[in-house]
Amino acid sequence: MNLTIITLIIVFSLSCFFFGKTRVSNKIKISGKKFNSLPVYYGYYLAAWCGLPALIILFFWSFSDLYFIKFLILSDFKADPTIDKNKLNLIFTEIVSIAEKKFSGQIPKNLVPYAERFLNLNKIFELSKLAVISSTIVFSIFFSYKQILKNIKARESVEKVIRFIMFFCAAIAVLTTLGIVLSLLFESIKFFTVVPIFDFITGTNWAPGRAFIRDASTEIADVENVFGAVPLFWGTFFIAAIAMCVAVPVGLFSGIYMAEYARSKVRKIVKPLIEVLAGIPTVVYGFFAALTVGPFFRALGETIGLDVSSESALAAGIVMGVMIIPYVSSLTDDVINAVPLALREASYSMGATKSETIKKVVLPAALPGIVGAILLAVSRAVGETMIVVMAAGLGARLTINPLEASTTITTQIVTILVGDQSFNNPKTQAAFALGITLFFFTLIINIIALQTVKKFKEQYD
Amino acid sequence: MTSKQKEIFLKKRYRAENRFKFFGIFSITLAVSFLGILLFNIFSSGLSAFFKTKILLKINFDEKKLGININTSEKEIKASNFNEILQEALLNLDLLTPELKKIELIDIVSVDATYELKRFYLKHKDQLNKMIEVSLTLSDDLDQLHKGNFPRDIPEDRRRFSDFQLKVFDEQNAQNKIITEFNFSFFTNADSRDPELAGIGSSLMGSLLTLLVCLILSFPIGILAAIYLEEFAPKNKITEIIEINVNNLAAVPSIVFGLLGLGIFLNYFYLPRSTPLVGGLVLALMTLPRIIIPCRAALKAVPPSIREGALALGASKVQTVMHNVVPLAMPGTLSGTIIGLSQALGETAPLILIGMVAFINVVPFYPIDPSAVLPVQVYLWSESAERGFVEKTSATIIILIFFLAFMNSFAIYLRNKFERKWS
Numbered sequence: 073m074n075l076t077i078i079t080l081i082i083v084f085s086l087s088c089f090f091f092g093k094t095r096v097s098n099k100i101k102i103s104g105k106k107f108n109s110l111p112v113y114y115g116y117y118l119a120a121w122c123g124l125p126a127l128i129i130l131f132f133w134s135f136s137d138l139y140f141i142k143f144l145i146l147s148d149f150k151a152d153p154t155i156d157k158n159k160l161n162l163i164f165t166e167i168v169s170i171a172e173k174k175f176s177g178q179i180p181k182n183l184v185p186y187a188e189r190f191l192n193l194n195k196i197f198e199l200s201k202l203a204v205i206s207s208t209i210v211f212s213i214f215f216s217y218k219q220i221l222k223n224i225k226a227r228e229s230v231e232k233v234i235r236f237i238m239f240f241c242a243a244i245a246v247l248t249t250l251g252i253v254l255s256l257l258f259e260s261i262k263f264f265t266v267v268p269i270f271d272f273i274t275g276t277n278w279a280p281g282r283a284f285i286r287d288a289s290t291e292i293a294d295v296e297n298v299f300g301a302v303p304l305f306w307g308t309f310f311i312a313a314i315a316m317c318v319a320v321p322v323g324l325f326s327g328i329y330m331a332e333y334a335r336s337k338v339r340k341i342v343k344p345l346i347e348v349l350a351g352i353p354t355v356v357y358g359f360f361a362a363l364t365v366g367p368f369f370r371a372l373g374e375t376i377g378l379d380v381s382s383e384s385a386l387a388a389g390i391v392m393g394v395m396i397i398p399y400v401s402s403l404t405d406d407v408i409n410a411v412p413l414a415l416r417e418a419s420y421s422m423g424a425t426k427s428e429t430i431k432k433v434v435l436p437a438a439l440p441g442i443v444g445a446i447l448l449a450v451s452r453a454v455g456e457t458m459i460v461v462m463a464a465g466l467g468a469r470l471t472i473n474p475l476e477a478s479t480t481i482t483t484q485i486v487t488i489l490v491g492d493q494s495f496n497n498p499k500t501q502a503a504f505a506l507g508i509t510l511f512f513f514t515l516i517i518n519i520i521a522l523q524t525v526k527k528f529k530e531q532y533d
Numbered sequence: 534m535t536s537k538q539k540e541i542f543l544k545k546r547y548r549a550e551n552r553f554k555f556f557g558i559f560s561i562t563l564a565v566s567f568l569g570i571l572l573f574n575i576f577s578s579g580l581s582a583f584f585k586t587k588i589l590l591k592i593n594f595d596e597k598k599l600g601i602n603i604n605t606s607e608k609e610i611k612a613s614n615f616n617e618i619l620q621e622a623l624l625n626l627d628l629l630t631p632e633l634k635k636i637e638l639i640d641i642v643s644v645d646a647t648y649e650l651k652r653f654y655l656k657h658k659d660q661l662n663k664m665i666e667v668s669l670t671l672s673d674d675l676d677q678l679h680k681g682n683f684p685r686d687i688p689e690d691r692r693r694f695s696d697f698q699l700k701v702f703d704e705q706n707a708q709n710k711i712i713t714e715f716n717f718s719f720f721t722n723a724d725s726r727d728p729e730l731a732g733i734g735s736s737l738m739g740s741l742l743t744l745l746v747c748l749i750l751s752f753p754i755g756i757l758a759a760i761y762l763e764e765f766a767p768k769n770k771i772t773e774i775i776e777i778n779v780n781n782l783a784a785v786p787s788i789v790f791g792l793l794g795l796g797i798f799l800n801y802f803y804l805p806r807s808t809p810l811v812g813g814l815v816l817a818l819m820t821l822p823r824i825i826i827p828c829r830a831a832l833k834a835v836p837p838s839i840r841e842g843a844l845a846l847g848a849s850k851v852q853t854v855m856h857n858v859v860p861l862a863m864p865g866t867l868s869g870t871i872i873g874l875s876q877a878l879g880e881t882a883p884l885i886l887i888g889m890v891a892f893i894n895v896v897p898f899y900p901i902d903p904s905a906v907l908p909v910q911v912y913l914w915s916e917s918a919e920r921g922f923v924e925k926t927s928a929t930i931i932i933l934i935f936f937l938a939f940m941n942s943f944a945i946y947l948r949n950k951f952e953r954k955w956s
Contacts, residue, residue, distance in 0.1 A: 135802055138803055227849065231849060231850075231851040234851055235761075235765055235851070237757060238757045238758070238760055238761035238765060239761055239765075241753075241754045241755075241757040241758040241761065242757075242758040242761045242762055242766070242775050242779075243775060244754060244758065244818075244821065245758065245775055245778040245779045245782055245821065245822060245825070246774060246775055246778045248778075248782060248793070248818050248821070249778050249781070249782060251793055251797055252785070252789055252790075252792075252793045255792065255793055255795075255796030255797045255800075255801075256789075256792060256793075256796065258796070259796060321560065322560045322563055322564055323560075323564075324560075325556045325557045325559070325560035325561075326557065326560040326561045326564055328557055329554070329556075329557025329558065329560065329561055330557075330561070333554060333557055342561055342565065345565055345568065346561070346564050346565065346568075348568060349564065349567065349568055351875070351876075351879075351937060351941060352571070352879070352934070352937075353878075353879025353880070353881065353908050353911075353933060353937070354879070354881065354882075355879070355881040355908040355909075355911045355912050356571075356575070356879075356911070356930050356933070356934070357571075358912070358915070359575075359911060359912075359915045359926060359927075359930065360571055360574060360575070362915060363915065363923065364574055394564075394567045394571075397564050397567075398564075401564070425546055425547070425549075425550045426550060426553075427549060427550045427552075427553035427554070428546070428549075428550075430553070431553075448784065451784060451786075454786070455785070455786020455787070455788065455789070456786070457786070457787065457788045457881070457882035458881050458882055458908075458912065461882075461912075462912065462915060482786070482788050482882070485788060485792070485886070486788070486882065486885055486886070489791075489792075489795065489885075489886050490885060490890060503792070504792060504796065507788070507789055507792040510786060510788070510789065511785065511786075511789050514784065514785065514786055514789075515781060515785070518781055518784040518785075519781065522780055522781075522784075
């Protein structure tokens, strides 16, 4: 349905464009009348009037009609005091699936009339959508054509519309952030009404699966001790720290070598090669960590008599570190290149060797930039998902032994949300609470990092 | 300080110099060798998945046993049962099979073998009532054995095929009845619980559709946003907020976008779960800042003289940008977009959250069909216990890396070939 309408709108707009353009150029030819803009702008003008209002109506209509239908259908159930308010959504999905003939199992008899009503309402809404949109198109074509005959300044109007569309596209970034914050906040607030925020931040026992064991009446009592996120924070921090132990020295030295020592031929080959590490999908690293590195450490541990779990924080951390190397090395390279040559030359003229110059002059000058680079890498490590999901395990425990399995915020989000889930239980909402923690944590690191890098760059510009 | 002391001190300093340089070389070697190990590991374990092991079986297309004749319609043939002639042929491999072992003998071929026979017959209807050799897919365990991915000398109870099956397999192998073919079905089949049948058809198609949705949304929006920010935006608070947002979104963990998709697109707008439509939407939001940033750089690289020239000839600001600046910035914009899309192609976590991990055994054709994508297929198969899925996973990764390499080199080519240097 929507596709037909969109095609309709596009066809109409295109024909409006050609109609407006030829109409105006014909008029110029025949009557020699002067128009304010080039004919093509009248075409655009007509097309914009034809297409945009219709598209906007279509957009809002398509997203809101299900709500109206849902409201109308559920109004009967809402009046019924015997029905749990939390089950309304479930009832509605059941009605929809009966209507679409996708319902599996015994169809509840009492819902069948509602399913028929759903189909009827759907039809009414669809038809009225078509009617409203076509009348909008007709009306706006009529209106805009009259405007053209009045010889309005079409180019200016068209350019205004273009600018507005561009502004809207740029504003989508803000809308996205808003969407992230709102969707996370909305579910998290529901979660924190059941589980106190203090318990979430300071609790040391994470076992969301237990929230289900008792029946609904005791669920709240049971929820208290199973949503302590400290083990997850610790696991995230721990694995990120292991990753940084790999990435920082290797990345830093690679970056320094590439910026200061490497000949341009070597640089041209090696730099892209290292950057390939950042281009490999994380799921590939996860597979590598789970199937090769994990068992390798396990076998290594066995030979020296250590008990290494095949899913260990060490394997996940090291592989993650390898993934992060290019983030550190490339940024270090850039930052060091931004340090003015004069500083180096001054140091050489005092008789310092190259490494002394780097250590005593270049690195201190580049320090803010390097710190920014490392912070960005930390935020990568904290938000990284697939490697830890596949290689770090699920056991939420407070341990400083890197050979044991460990779990992270991202792993738990994925574990909770894989498969079907209902939105009305604290387990699902916990994932959103974790999500918002992750979002704000990485946001703060990113802002600090971007600011330091920016300040550093301004310093030498 | 005596001159000798000076010399020692100098030597020490030079040693430190060399040490420092060595650390640099060592780190680079380490990073590059990590890459080498990773790729070698994936390629060495994945290449065998592009081939499959088949057995040549003498099949008797007996019309009585099949219950069909020359005139039987295609539909009826599809409904008829080819199991009996297959079992007969398999049991003929070893006539002395004890009753208890018969089931093991039948199990040496894939569950798909009867359908393979059916497809063969549909193509060669003239073979009715004739004895002919047909190549049939072996079961996954024997396939892995033949490829050398599975050791044969471990006790019977620890492997997935019996001594008897091994004996039959070796006999057939000695008679050159075991052949290796290129595994076309790997590219066309959808996912399956049986490793020898599982293919990446559905996830390849899913990735394609998802990327298409992502491209359609993120490319125009990204370019228009970049043009606005670089060329039109007034210097005020709103612009500043937008810029900060774009830069931050580029660094938000991808999983958060998955939560956004789940919370808003699925839970609020009721868009269909597990579909390329929602996947593409989520990835488009994620890719947007990654397109905007290189696009802005490309626009910035166009020298002001171009704009001034156009403005001096009386073009409006919009005309200047659209007719003069944007075409010159196009190569940089396109390569930025392609690199952004290649990142979207490798993304897994947000797609898992919007339900693209479902087991999909049909190949999707529309953006609203449930489907998987390549990286999620890697994740799904890597969780499977069967040995046969390991090589499939690696092979999927090879395909994925191939696509990524192709896209990235195309982007580099575009940049090198068409981008004008202004200086």
